[in-house]
Amino acid sequence: MNGIPFFPEQASKAAHEVDLIYYLLTALTIFFSLAVFAGVLYFVIKYRAGSKVDRHHPPSHNMKLELAWSVIPLFMSLAVFGWSAKLFVEMQKPIPSRDALEVIVIGKQWMWHLQHPTGQRENNTLHIPVGRPVKLTMISQDVLHSFYIPAFRIKMDVIPGRYTTMWFEATKTGTYHLFCAEFCGTKHAEMIGSVVVLTPEEYEQWLKDNQWGMQSQQRIETMAEQGAKLFTRLGCNGCHAPGSEGGPPLAGMYGTQRALTDGRFVTADDNYIRDSILEPQKMVLSGYEDKFMPTSPGIEEQQILQLIAYIRSLKEMPAAAAPINRNEAEG
Amino acid sequence: MSAATTSQHKGSVNYLNCDYSLKSWLTTLDHKRIGLLYLIAILIFFLIGGSMALMIRYELLTPEGDFLMSDTYNKTFTMHGVALIFFFLIPSIPAVLGNFLLPLMLGAKDVAFPRLNLLSWYVFMAGATLGTIALVAGGVDTGWTFYTPLSSTFAHGAVVLAVSAAFVAGFSSIMTGVNFIVTIHMMRAPGLTWSRLPLFVWAHYATSLIQVLGTPVIAITLFLVGVERAIGIGIFDPKLGGDPVLFQHLFWFYSHPAVYIMILPGMGVISEVIACFARRRIFGYDFVAYSSLAIAVLGFFVWGHHMFVSGQSMYAGMVFSVITFLVAIPSAVKIFNWTATLYKGSIHLTAPMLFALSFMGLFTIGGLTGLFLASMAVDIHLHDTYFVVAHFHYVMVGGQIIAFLAGLHFWWPKMTGRMYPEGLGKLSALVTFIGFNLTFMPQFILGYMGMPRRYHSYPEEWQVLHVLSSAGASVLAAGFLLTIGYLIWSLWYGEKASANPWGAKGLEWQVPSPPPTENFEGKPIVKEEAYHYSPELHEEEKEYEHV
């Protein structure tokens, strides 16, 4: 690249419209700054001390004028606000799509750890296909971080104790900067990496190339498969298997409204499941007051996300799913 | 107003020469002396914070880390922020110029509570001492924002000392605020109605309200960080059962209004300077006066604009965004009204006036670029980048520090009894304006390119912009050092100042320069509105030597 770069590449669906608002604001800034500058310069020259001009009856105020320069900028501001808020909502909303790619992101001092739903893991690099919506579900193991891809014009804080999510769709293949934007301590400036946008075919190939485990010659498992194994290993299936009386059945519960003993209703989303695994007594399901669920000390963020992936996979076929998984886990 | 005292008696007793002993300074109840005590204290922190800024800029000359890396770099920008925000910007205009001028402008002998005023300086110095100890005892690596749980659990610097320093300094800010509010209510000279108050006083009234209402919240918040760090009670760290985002709400509930603690007094200074050197009553006095109050009130409801990507609810974000757009309006009104004040004026381009015009340009850019960050969709991209850094330096340095310099030059003759060298003053206004823009204009572009703040290293393609910025910082530093140099020089060698070298209106110009300890002989009576200038008359009679 020659000379001084002025704009980052536009490589996501939202980037173009973000830039349009940026251009508009830049134009307004230049216009108003030049207007003030020109006004000041003109008056300073015309009314400099000693110049022979009419200075009689300088106005002390002018209600109409003052209202005008209050109200006109007000309406301009509200217009920019409206446009920007509309785009903000669009950028936060899930992109409607059957085949969104859901990648999990775990931030920790000082690296990014990512896992694809098909099980592939990577550090500080994210491979994604072009033209397919991507949803990141992110959590931090320690302090605040922030996942920032300038070429996509997106950023979201990565917080300990709670999932945050981010949607985007890459529109251009290439390699782009990935930064941690929230100051996170000693090596904050080294918590960087890259996002590699591939064609769908290249992405499939990349998945294939990385489907073998590091040490073993075994094909890696999907996140849901890993979750299923954990589900058994941690003893969750003792109470949550279909037909069991011990705890509420989990098949098909993802995304539903759950009635709690304290009368509240909560949506069974990722954060709800995470909280229920870590602090089972915090939100007790109505009808299970007398049941006790043990915690799993030492469970890692990655494992919780795998369990969530498994529980979500139970959605479609509640009756059949559990036994199959149990067999797999034993096998 | 009563007849101006234009002659100054040679060898007369004033607040400076009445007693030279150190004890008389350290036990003084005179608001003017306390103002000078603050000036000396904050100058030290300006030099500390400023040299750290230079170190940061020189580190960023190359893409890779050179001499400030990781913890050292992090500690440098943290202390840069802490020193300049808590120990320079917040006290700068209110504690120095406000202390010196409020009683004079109101026709009073002193502030309402002179002992509280002195106490506030000692409390400030206690905070400053703690801050210095924190610096010497290893520094702090959290950023001036002290975000949790980094600050409360993970950082390894002297965090408890640093938050204690800001905590203690906060009380001095509250004391000054209470003192000013009571002073403005109770101590106005006969005839000095609210609608006749100088706009400097209005601005300080609004500032004091924020100081009194906002500062306790930051005090409690920083206290809680200290408690979590020292005793491990879970408030902000989720591992201890706390909520890390709660800290951000509490922190910005104060720290956004604190931006107005830093900028409103500057706006007050600009109103005084422009009125004097345009020889005009400020256009739309009422709008300018009430806009200060509007800013103070609305400023309390916008804190969430720092948190659009923190995971806060989308709808909360929208409310914070729209109120932020609203709070921009009163600031815009001020800029337009100052511009209109020049119309049919008789304009004298003295150094203070040049600084004031510089302020108008830089603050306009600073304010408008705030709207980029208020626009949620654009802020997703710009948050925590150099765009934010550039924006708040345009407001804090281009706004507040330049306004402080305008005020310091304007009232220097009153405070010290000496004129600063006018030619060098004008040169300084020019050099700081050029140096400032060269430093921070490239940072807007860097920010849009995606350069995150608080990085000591960066991708190679951004080096040109960083080098430009560092070059600008050197020019800016030269401008500031030049100013400090000739102001100190003028204390001994400057031309003696008359009571009213600028031909300015306002009660402070009716007393000798420097003023006697008791300010006024008898009680002044105010019979006219503020800024009773007449540009057409001024053109005929040329009576003042310095304009």
Ligand SMILES: [Cu+2]
């Ligand atoms: Cu990080």
Ligand SMILES: [Cu+2]
């Ligand atoms: Cu703010």
